[in-house]
Amino acid sequence: AQKITQTQPGMFVQEKEAVTLDCTYDTSDPSYGLFWYKQPSSGEMIFLIYQGSYDQQNATEGRYSLNFQKARKSANLVISASQLGDSAMYFCAMRVDNQGGKLIFGQGTELSVKP
Amino acid sequence: EAGVAQSPRYKIIEKRQSVAFWCNPISGHATLYWYQQILGQGPKLLIQFQNNGVVDDSQLPKDRFSAERLKGVDSTLKIQPAKLEDSAVYLCASRGPYEQYFGPGTRLTVT
Numbered sequence: 001a002q003k004i005t006q007t008q009p010g011m012f013v014q015e016k017e018a019v020t021l022d023c024t025y026d027t028s029d030p031s032y033g034l035f036w037y038k039q040p041s042s043g044e045m046i047f048l049i050y051q052g053s054y055d056q057q058n059a060t061e062g063r064y065s066l067n068f069q070k071a072r073k074s075a076n077l078v079i080s081a082s083q084l085g086d087s088a089m090y091f092c093a094m095r096v097d098n099q100g101g102k103l104i105f106g107q108g109t110e111l112s113v114k115p
Numbered sequence: 116e117a118g119v120a121q122s123p124r125y126k127i128i129e130k131r132q133s134v135a136f137w138c139n140p141i142s143g144h145a146t147l148y149w150y151q152q153i154l155g156q157g158p159k160l161l162i163q164f165q166n167n168g169v170v171d172d173s174q175l176p177k178d179r180f181s182a183e184r185l186k187g188v189d190s191t192l193k194i195q196p197a198k199l200e201d202s203a204v205y206l207c208a209s210r211g212p213y214e215q216y217f218g219p220g221t222r223l224t225v226t
Binding site for chain 1: 150155170206213214219222
């Protein structure tokens with residue numbers, strides 16, 4: 001069965017420092033995509049970054065990078081130079097390509113950035 | 116381009132009442148999803164449409180939940196009758212080339 005695991009319910013980071021949010025996944029399908037979404041207290045889900053299972057390079061989008069380790073089935077999100085506005089819930093999600101494109105989400109990690 | 120629209124943003128009802136949520140996806144997006152997000156959890160898929168056909172409704176409690184997508188554009192999700200455990204945020208999303216784009220959600224409180 002497909003599953004996403006986020007083992008850090010909450011994280012603190014000092015402003016301007018980097019932080020890594022952990023995500024492990026489980027699937028036996030060879031074709032899948034991994035996503036990170038940010039959910040501020042206002043509730044909307046904001047897409048951050050995407051990694052395809054066949055992508056050779058780790059994805060990067062501005063201050064966000066995805067540390068994709070396929071053999072370990074991990075897809076950790078790295079946020080560099082944290083800002084106060086980064087405080088939010090962060091969800092890791094997986095799309096299995098032969099299942100219609102639905103997303104399977106983890107439980108989320110609440111990130112708090114300290115000034 | 117306009118994002119995914121949802122209404123209402125908030126709804127409070129008593130148990131056993133009925134409620135309906137509306138979603139308008141991004142123009143041209145054929146695939147539409149409804150997710151339920153209970154407080155403290157990640158979103159869980161309720162139903163997926165491809166144009167106006169249902170692709171996956173395996174997690175939809177069909178005794179009380181129903182959904183339709185008229186003409187392959189707008190969609191409505193209905194709960195009748197509501198239970199206390201239906202209190203959640205209901206998120207609508209439509210699919211782009213890679214990612215899903217989410218609407219702002221409807222926060223439902225059942226008292």
